[in-house]
Amino acid sequence: xxxxxxxxxxxxxxxxxxxxxxxxxxxxxxxxxxxxxxxxxxxxxxxxxxxxxxxxxxxxxxxxxxxxxxxxxxxxxxxxxxxxxxxxxxxxxxxxxxxxxxxxxxxxxxxxxxxxxxxxxxxxxxxxxxxxxxxxxxxxxxxxxxxxxxxxxxxxxxxxxxxxxxxxxxxxxxxxxxxxxxxxxxxxxxxxxxxxxxxxxxxxxxxxxxxxxxxxxxxxxxxxxxxxxxxxxxxxxxxxxxxxxxxxxxxxxxxxxxxxxxxxxxxxxxxxxxxxxxxxxxxxxxxxxxxxxxxxxxxxxxxxxxxxxxxxxxxxxxxxxxxxxxxxxxxxxxxxxxxxxxxxxxx
Ligand code: UDP
Ligand code: MG
Numbered sequence: 001x002x003x004x005x006x007x008x009x010x011x012x013x014x015x016x017x018x019x020x021x022x023x024x025x026x027x028x029x030x031x032x033x034x035x036x037x038x039x040x041x042x043x044x045x046x047x048x049x050x051x052x053x054x055x056x057x058x059x060x061x062x063x064x065x066x067x068x069x070x071x072x073x074x075x076x077x078x079x080x081x082x083x084x085x086x087x088x089x090x091x092x093x094x095x096x097x098x099x100x101x102x103x104x105x106x107x108x109x110x111x112x113x114x115x116x117x118x119x120x121x122x123x124x125x126x127x128x129x130x131x132x133x134x135x136x137x138x139x140x141x142x143x144x145x146x147x148x149x150x151x152x153x154x155x156x157x158x159x160x161x162x163x164x165x166x167x168x169x170x171x172x173x174x175x176x177x178x179x180x181x182x183x184x185x186x187x188x189x190x191x192x193x194x195x196x197x198x199x200x201x202x203x204x205x206x207x208x209x210x211x212x213x214x215x216x217x218x219x220x221x222x223x224x225x226x227x228x229x230x231x232x233x234x235x236x237x238x239x240x241x242x243x244x245x246x247x248x249x250x251x252x253x254x255x256x257x258x259x260x261x262x263x264x265x266x267x268x269x270x271x272x273x274x275x276x277x278x279x280x281x282x283x284x285x286x287x288x289x290x291x292x293x294x295x296x297x298x299x300x301x302x303x304x305x306x307x308x309x310x311x312x313x314x315x316x317x318x319x320x321x322x323x324x325x326x327x328x329x330x331x332x333x334x335x336x337x338x339x340x341x342x343x344x345x346x347x
Pocket of ligand 1: 020
């Protein structure tokens with residue numbers, strides 16, 4: 001009887017959406033999401049998990065307004081801004097679905113694509129990631145740097161991370177369970193999901209313009225994220241200094257021999273110029289500082305990791321039933337991860 005009920009009850013799909021200062025688009029996002037998921041009303045059940053990443057505007061208030069009316073909505077409200085990747089992490093931690101879709105809240109990832117993801121999932125794929133065919137409304141600078149970065153990362157990294165794919169994807173529950181065990185502080189989630197393995201496939205989609213508001217990824221955040229990607233998936237930059245050192249040493253030995261030979265043969269008596277010495281000193285100084293900087297990038301991340309702080313702090317939860325499956329039973333969410341052992345659950 002119990003089994004039969006299980007078979008009959010439609011599968012649950014969780015949709016995880018990080019939100020940071022998006023008050024201008026929450027209503028439209030909710031409308032588009034509803035019309036996209038209402039396409040199969042009987043086939044699946046849905047839960048919409050919004051992670052409010054410390055928004056300073058009225059995002060939480062608007063989300064709460066919808067959540068009071070719609071029991072499918074759950075809100076994980078962070079105590080402060082922890083960043084996009086950690087917001088996604090929390091959403092996946094709290095999701096109870098058989099499949100979990102992660103998408104941006106700014107409607108750049110069209111909700112209508114979710115049904116294509118689900119089709120591939122039904123075919124047996126465990127990870128279905130979105131591949132951007134064209135990107136509307138992005139600056140040439142962003143397109144060019146993104147494309148360069150993805151290609152550089154794939155040449156540096158041994159893990160095969162798909163090109164031109166972001167975090168818009170569907171993951172099966174079994175992938176989510178594994179993802180929850182990866183508690184890296186500096187997270188590059190798309191890379192971690194590739195590293196996990198499983199049956200993965202890409203689905204193409206056209207990335208739209210941001211519906212309203214501005215990008216929350218400043219140049220500084222983007223650069224930091226890019227370095228997170230490289231440092232998490234490649235050790236090669238660490239070896240750069242040894243190669244450069246070897247190169248410079250070989251070159252200077254050859255040059256030294258040449259100077260001695262000149263002296264012995266009496267070919268050149270002139271004292272070599274001041275400028276060439278200064279150029280050599282400054283060049284080497286620059287190379288050394290760069291190499292120390294690379295060490296610093298790794299060292300800082302090791303320091304961040306070793307402190308073992310929780311990845312994020314949950315302030316409040318709204319819309320979860322009092323015993324949500326996802327965070328009462330999950331080992332990674334025992335007190336170490338969520339600071340309140342027994343959170344207050346608001347409905
Ligand atoms: N976001 C977040 N925390 C942050 C920055 C961004 O939760 O610190 C959310 C943001 O609200 C959006 C998604 O992450 O839903 C993607 O951000 P954005 O569109 O600004 O990035 P872009 O598409 O420009 O790379
Ligand atoms: Mg965006």
